[in-house]
Amino acid sequence: xxxxxxxxxxxxxxxxxxxxxxxxxxxxxxxxxxxxxxxxxxxxxxxxxxxxxxxxxxxxxxxxxxxxxxxxxxx
Numbered sequence: 001x002x003x004x005x006x007x008x009x010x011x012x013x014x015x016x017x018x019x020x021x022x023x024x025x026x027x028x029x030x031x032x033x034x035x036x037x038x039x040x041x042x043x044x045x046x047x048x049x050x051x052x053x054x055x056x057x058x059x060x061x062x063x064x065x066x067x068x069x070x071x072x073x074x075x
Contacts, residue, residue, distance in 0.1 A: 004056050
């Protein structure tokens with residue numbers, strides 16, 4: 001696996017409407033600025049938060065079991 005994108009759309013009314021995780025194979029940017037695997041909060045071009053590279057199935061489990069329940073309380 002060299003590339004994937006997960007886009008998790010959350011119910012309306014919360015402080016965050018979407019969480020995205022991207023693994024990019026193409027390196028056109030400085031990896032210290034845009035990590036190869038990163039997390040976005042929201043649908044804009046906000047910060048690229050470094051995210052560990054792991055299998056898509058494990059990433060999906062992490063998103064559904066750990067990240068999604070906590071996103072609603074991010075004030």
